[in-house]
Amino acid sequence: MTGGLRRAGAWAHRLRPRGLRARLLVAFVLVTVVGAAAAAWAAAGSAGTALVGGAQERLTGTVADRVGALAPELDYPPDRETLDRLRAAVGPNTLVTYEDLRSADADAPGPGLGAVRGAVRERNRIVVRRITDGGTPRLLVGMPVMLTTPDGERTPSGIEVYTVRDLSGIEGQVDVLTRSAGGASALALPLAVLLALLAARGVLRPVRDLRDTARRLADGDLGARTAPQGADELAALTSTVNEMAASLQASMAQMERMRADARRFASDVSHELRTPLSTLTAVVDVLASEAEEMEADDRESVELAVAETRRLVRLVEDLMEVSRFDAGSADLRLEEADAAEAVRDCLRARGWTDRVAVEAEGRVGLRADRRRLDVIVANLVGNALRHGAPPVRVHVAADGDEVRIEVDDGGPGLSEDVLPRVFDRFSKGDAARTRSPGSGLGLAIALENARLHGGDLTAENTGGGAQFVLRLPRTPRGEEGEW
């Protein structure tokens, strides 16, 4: 039982329309057709009742008129012959009785007569009763013939007339009425479908517009808006969405402005620092050339000043480089290069050749900005030498359309909290070693350079130390046609 109910429920659920259009359509059609059917059937019902009532009244009146017309000519008290005369006047299917006398009852009404006779004797009025005799609707009419005094006092004469009339013709008319009512309500169906489709379109178009706008907003087009139409709830929703988008757009614009301000500030600061810094560098160089003749304490101070000044110079240069990336003014000078050769050149220039092993499979050609490739390799190798432990190895290989340069070290690897932020600006692998020679921008600049080439730079722990993987396309995007 429960299973059957659940199955029925699931079946109903499957049949239930999902789309807004289908639901609107079903509801509209249901309401309209039920309403039209109710109106048509009610009208047909009352018309049918009036039809039947009128017909019954007409039949009854005819019988009463015939009886009344003949009554003054009848002998009273009547004999059998008189009763037969009255019966003949009323028509077929008639029974006339007077006390114990009965008219010839060859075709006298039978079924349902008892109740009518009782009602006739009780009320002394005409009594009608609708019966169904063998599937045919019939009207049973019973009436007493009254005895009236000249001053109008009525008493029953004892003569009673019972007759049956066929109602099949009336039933046929009522059936026609009912059928035409059904047809009329069926006519409402296409109209309802049409109206439902129109209404659905009216509702669904704003919804679709709104959905499109929301999608464009989600895709980043913060200027997307929908013009609200009308003054309904959907228009209110549209206005609200527009307000939301406007507010979002304002916030984003403000944020963008703040970021631009911050970048410009960094750029301005680094530019402003460069001029005094070059003077400072010149002075420190002079001091350094005379350091040999100084006392040991003074020489140490001078060497410290020289080192810090150089670090400051590199920091400012890195800052300016980062500012150029942020401003989008970093230019890429692509030329033919050999990745393995570039790595060796880089190591040679910095005197790292004996500390770093290079593994390369012959020539690995690609189109790249040699200076930027050098910056990336120098930053990765420098980082490994500074923070990792030997052996530091660089592996250069072609990998399909890409060139893959891996830098491994034998150190403890990157800690879990550093790994996700290793390419962030001023991210320090070890908070205690803040005075390391790096600017804190090296890896960030390396990543920006890799991306400028259309490549990528990732970091991970191999288990035997940290590994940085640089992937560069052999032909940067937009270059294929010229290559």
Place this chain on the structure above:
Amino acid sequence: MVRPFVLRMLVPLLAVLLAAGCGLRPTGPTDGGRAPTGVASGVTLYFIGGDGELRPDFRGTGRLGTVSDAVSLLITGPGRDSGLRTGIAPVSTTRVTVTTGPDVLTVLVPLAIDEVTPQGIDQIVCTALGVHVQSGGAQDTEVRVGFTTAGRESEELRTCPLFG
């Protein structure tokens, strides 16, 4: 919650509609109006009694008969031994014509106005009206007695002084 409510409303509505749409259903005995009347064992005529008042005189003819039969019988007189008088002069012909209108019964009698006393006119009116009521006519019907002599009397609408 909405769907069960809708269903609860729809099911009885549809049931009522279907029931209303089916063919003619049998009924119990219902009232069909006023019963016909008109049988009687005789006819009642009105003559003048010894005290000068109108008196009903029942004639056992076995049936009620028509208004014109009754008025014809009235014109023939009360009979010698009845002890009743009549206000209608004896005439050779008793042919009476009756026309029944909606509210008026017109009785054309073969009499001149000077052959009938005022009480004789009442006799005619009461007899005609009595038979009319006995055969199912309305009690407030008025009677116009048409005489052979034209005049105002033949247009007058009369009622029987005996009936309320």
